[in-house]
Amino acid sequence: MKRIKRSAVCADNSFTTQSRSRGAWRMxxxxxxxxxxxxxSMLLGPSGIGIPDMESPSGSAILSLRFSRLLMGMMTGAALSxxxxxxQALLRNPLAEPYVLGVSGGAGLGATLTILVGTGVLASFSLPVVAFLSAVVTLMVVYGIASQGSSGQPSVYSLILSGVIVSSICSSIIMFLVSTASVEGMHNVIWWxxxxxxxxxxxQQLLSAALLFGALAGIWILSPRLNALxxxxxxxxxxxxxADLVIVIGLLFATLLAAIAVSLSGMIGFVGLIVPHVMRAIxxxxxxxxxxxxxxxxxxxLVVCDAVARTLLAPVEIPVGVVTALAGGPFFLIILQRRMKQAWIA
Amino acid sequence: MQQDAMTFKDVSAGYKQRKVLDNVSFTVREGEFVSLIGPNGCGKSTLLKTAAALLKPLSGRVELFGQDVQHIKPALRASLLGVVPQKIESPMAFTVDQIVMNGRISSMGRWGTPSAVDHDLVERSMIYTDVLDLRERFFTELSGGEQQRVALAMVLAQDPKIIMLDESISHLDINHRQEVLQILMNLNREKQMTILLVSHDLTLSAGISDRFLLMEAGTLVKAGTPVEVLEPEVLSRVYNCDLHVQQDPYTGYLQVTGAIDSLRRRQKLNRSVHVIAGGGSGIELYRRLLIEGYEVTTGVLNRLDSDAEAARALNIPAVLEQPFSPVGSDVIAQALKMVADADAVILSQVPFGSGNLVNLTLAEAALNSGKPVFLADGIATRDYTEGKAALAFTTRLMQSGAKAWHSIPELMTHLQQHQNRSI
Structure with missing residues (x-):
């Protein structure tokens, strides 16, 4: 075991330029x-596999529907990931993601309230905003609980612990709201x-896209500082x-991204956990x-998962969150076993 | 003329509930090599954190090159002062290259793209610390010594005027320790870099430092040249153990050694002491007495008391009484027998209530038979009896010859003196 590692290291040392070009090829x-x-993914759908007949009106409608789902998937997946x-970088913990910290739960609660109370055009505009605000409040609550009793910074463990607790409180409240809602409201919320x-x-798509690009650009500017952190x-x-300022700004951007994802597509798990690890491994x-x-x-x-979700049992559509978890879980384990040494030494 | 690199002016600092540094003042001149020494927990790390503005002083002021460190912009501060921590941990698989580049983070500008200057500095500091060969390796795969050199390279890449090292070399093997120290000495000599080294190796530090700062319990007790600071009496008191300082007649190097021979001689004193304790106040006392070589007995203790458990664990004979019941006369008789067999009686910092007040009669009995009795001072604050009966009782004991003690080292000295007298 030891010997294998050593020889791999030697190879890395003597073929510096080769490993650089290997990186370029990989990219x-x-x-x-x-x-x-x-x-x-543009070729897959419940109406069949392949390019639909463009001559017929239904054909072009199908294609444009697939394209808009592709856009939705790209936005949501990018935001979550x-x-x-x-x-993960700010909390220095491989398990950190919006769900674990209760941020998604908070955004979900805000979104549920908006769906149940709000009506019409206003609702769809305010959805991402309310989701963001409630996610920020949730993050502050989680941070506040975790800071109790510690001098200064809360530990990662207390953050994650209080995140999980607040998250489950949020989902309980959502359940309560759903159970007392009118039939129509209940349908809307559950579907979402x-x-x-x-x-x-x-x-809403335009607003989300604008917020998404803003947050991604902000995070990209922060990225060298994430290395240091x-x-x-x-x-x-x-x-x-x-350091503290970078942490706060980073947490706000990450929360905004989680809120965008939740307000666009509801609760889709696993993407924010798996994709960063896989990318880091590669x-x-x-x-x-x-x-x-x-x-x-x-x-x-997420686009690929969605294509599978809508095709596999057509005409029945599997919730895309089920596919991300089913596909992502085992994939994650394989990556974990093979490349953990490089990706994240826990 | 060389200017002041770092100045502490009456600095007190610490955390929310606990003050760690108490009114510390000193100055480090530019180009000096200073070692900061003192026992574990005396506030060395807190001092470094305060110097680097990670902690805000509760009072007083820290200056770097004449500027208040609390008001220096972070990027400028990083160019004045670099800190090598005890250990850096990278949770992700960064390469050595990437780790060292972090040293340039504050000077790279908003977009974080390294310039030619940045690359030069990174490369130069990797050459200086001899880690250039490791540049493509994963930081986490390196040995402790290599990691520490990479950490030093990262801090050197900051191009700071002062470097502080927080026990960063203590856990290196002797070969790597020499190597890192050599690097530090070169930096100090060639680049006039100011070095503040937190060190546990007094001998090693004595050989390379211009000055020593000696800390004890949050205060600076002594500052000066190695010869001035490394006095056996002061060191032995601060580190709470016997230390010898010898100067090599040929090289002039100072050598600090623990007195192992005195440890060996200490075994089996054939003297026994009886300890009146309770509520956990006896544990440290038992331990120290056993280490010093005394035979120890204790009681009367409540059966559930943590001191009773400690006595059982340390194999100390103890007289025990059922919890929540008054001390019976047969139990007292047993304890009196122990006192009769003992050469001295010690009263720990035990709180008194109506239940254990009777224990004081044991001390009285010892005094009456001419045995020395040592009482922990400050009884007034631990007296929960009605009408302050314990305070009155102990005052009476003091009048008939009992001695007060404040700290365990002081108590040990008392015992020693008494023993010498009686021999």
């Missing part, structure tokens, strides 16, 4: 695979909660960063590369 291969997967990258990439209104808040401070932990790659990878992963 090229990755982009090619993404393109192929996106194209494939980038959010996971940031949470199961997680699906059914296109939302054009207005991976060595801990103290070390980042010594190296001349406003391309290394440098956040300047990792943030954009994870966003792309997360988007395509």
């Amino acid at each position: 090229l291969l990755f982009f090619a695979a993404l393109m192929v997967l996106l194209a494939l 980038a959010s996971g990258v940031v949470f 909660m199961l997680g699906s990439l059914q296109p939302v209104s054009a207005g 991976a060595l801990g808040r103290e070390m980042a401070h010594y190296q001349g960063l406003h 391309f290394g932990p440098d956040h300047r590369k990792l943030v954009p790659l994870a966003a792309l990878g997360g988007g395509v992963f």
Whole structure:
């Protein structure tokens, strides 16, 4: 075991340039695979496999429907995955993601309230905003509970513990709201909660896209600082960063991303956890590369999962969250076993 | 003229509930190599954190090159002061290259793209610390010594004027320790870099430092040249153990050694002491007495008392009484027999209530038979009896010759003195 590792290390040392070009090839291969997967997902659907008949009105409608689901998937997946990258870096914990920290639960609660109370155009516009606000409040509550009794910074363990607790409180409240809601409201909420990439209104899509690009750009600007923060808040401070400020801004952006994802497509788990790990295993932990790659990878992963979800048991559609978990889980385990040494030494 | 690199002016610092640094003042001049020494928990790390503005002083002020460190912009601060922590942990698989590049983070500008200067500095500091060969390796796969050199390279890449090392070399093997120290000495000599090294190896530090700062319990007890600070009496008191300082007649190097021979001689004193304890106040006392070589007995203790458990674990004969019941006369008789067999009686910092007040009669009995009795001071604060009966009782004991003790080392000295007298 030891010997194998040593020889691998020697190889790394003597073939420096080769390993660099290997990285470039890997990147090229990755982009090619993404393109192929996106194209494939345009060919899959409950109406059959292949390009629909463009002459008929239903054919072009099907194609445009598939395309808008592709956009929904890209946005949601990118948001979840980038959010996971940031949470994992800032909390220095491989288990951190929006769900574990209660952020998604908080966003879900806000979204549920909006769906039940709000009506018409206003509701679809306010959905991402309310989801974001309630997610921020949730994060503050989680942070506040975790800070109790500790001097200064809460530990990661108390953060995750209080995150899990607050998250389950949020889902209990959602359940309560659903059970007391009118039949129509109940239907809307449950449909949304199961997680699906059914296109939302054009207005909400535009708003979400704008917020998404803003948050991604912000995180990308932060990304070199995320590298420094991976060595801990103290070390980042010594190296001349406003460490606490970077942490707060990073958490806000990551929360915004989680809220965008939840308001677009409901509760879709696993993407924010798996995709960052897989990307880190393939391309290394440098956040300047990792943030954009994870966003792309997360988007395509969700698009492919959705294509499978709507095709596999057609005409019945499987909730896409079920597919992400079923497909992602084992994949995650394989990656974990093979590349954990490089991806994340826990 | 060399200027002041780091100045502490009456700095008190600490955490929410606990003050760790108490009114510390000192100055480190530019280009000095200073070792900060003192026992574990005396506040060395807190001092470093305060110096690096990670902790805000509760009072007083810390200056780097004449500027209040609390008001220096973080990026500028990083160019003045670098800190090598005890250990850096990278949760993700960064390569050595990527880790060292973090040293440039605050000077890389908003977009975080390293310039030619950044690359040069990174490369230079990796050459300096001899980690260039490791640049493509994963940081987490390196040995402790290699990781520590990478950490030093990262801090060097900051290009700071002062470097502080927080016990960063204590856990290295002797070969790597020498190597890192050599690097530090070169930096100090060639680049006039100011070095503040937290160290546990007094001998090693004595050989390379211009000055020593000696800390004890949050205060600075001594500052000066190694010869001035490394006095056996002061060191032995601060570190609470026997230490010898010898100067090599040829090289002039100071050597600090623990007095192992005195440890060996200490076994089996053939002297016994009886300890009146309770509520956990006896545990540390039992331990120290056993280490010093005394035979120890204790009681009367409540059967469920943590001191009773400690006595059982340490194999100390103890007289026990059922919980929540008054001390019976047969039990007292047993305890009196123990006192009769003992050479001295010690009263720990035990709180008194109506239930254990009777234990004081044991001390009285010892005094009456001419045995020395040592009472922990400050009884007034631990007296929960009605009408302050315990306080009155102990005052009477003091009048008839019992001695007060404040700290365990002080108590040990009392015992020693008494023993010497009686021999």
